[in-house]
């Protein structure tokens with residue numbers, strides 16, 4: 621199967637990847653819906669929505685701090701590195717990621733679309749002053765959450781909660797790519813959250829082939845042309861090796 625998948629990547633005119641939290645678990649960042657995922661420790665209804673944050677920013681910032689501490693020390697794993705290599709070789713045109721951990725960019729991918737934002741950028745909800753996580757992380761202590769702006773406003777990470785609109789540019793570019801691609805790698809995502817989960821369906825509908833890499837079945841497994849069950853950090857380097865060996 622690895623060999624066939626490598627041939628599909630080599631043969632494709634426009635291959636893109638859609639990634640989810642599963643690609644970052646081997647970097648030490650828990651995903652959301654696996655056994656020890658984030659939503660097994662924090663109630664999605666109390667922490668996952670924009671109005672959860674607006675209603676009780678101090679409480680939701682406790683979860684955000686838990687996530688940010690994980691992100692801060694995380695490094696790209698072999699799955700991220702393999703995708704960066706595929707882009708460098710010209711086989712991967714873009715990565716659309718649902719992740720906010722910045723690991724695709726850290727791995728070296730240039731064309732990354734962050735569908736749910738990025739934790740490293742924050743802004744004041746009142747005066748809109750922009751902050752970088754490195755500027756404020758030292759000032760964020762458990763006792764004085766939520767972090768406040770100089771103007772007194774509450775600082776929010778530039779990430780998308782449920783009930784929040786996907787960044788317009790990311791939405792338009794992602795749907796355009798899903799319509800244009802002839803091969804989509806769907807890696808480490810349960811595909812339960814829309815509109816991201818629609819992207820493989822659109823691609824399939826336009827005649828693209830779908831290659832799924834996941835530890836288990838997902839909501840789009842039934843439309844996958846190839847299903848590689850296992851760890852992305854083990855499978856993607858093998859695919860990359862095969863692509864390199866093909867004549």
Ligand code: APR
Nearest residue numbers: 640641642645651652653718808809810811834835851852
């Ligand atoms: N290799 C491959 N697949 C993996 C690995 C791994 N090492 N680790 C976990 N997975 C799989 C899980 O089995 C699961 O199918 O990755 C998938 C992760 O699914 P979710 O936890 O639902 O994460 P994701 O699909 O990214 O969630 C989408 O939901 O809560 C929101 O905004 C959040 O962006 C997130 C969105």
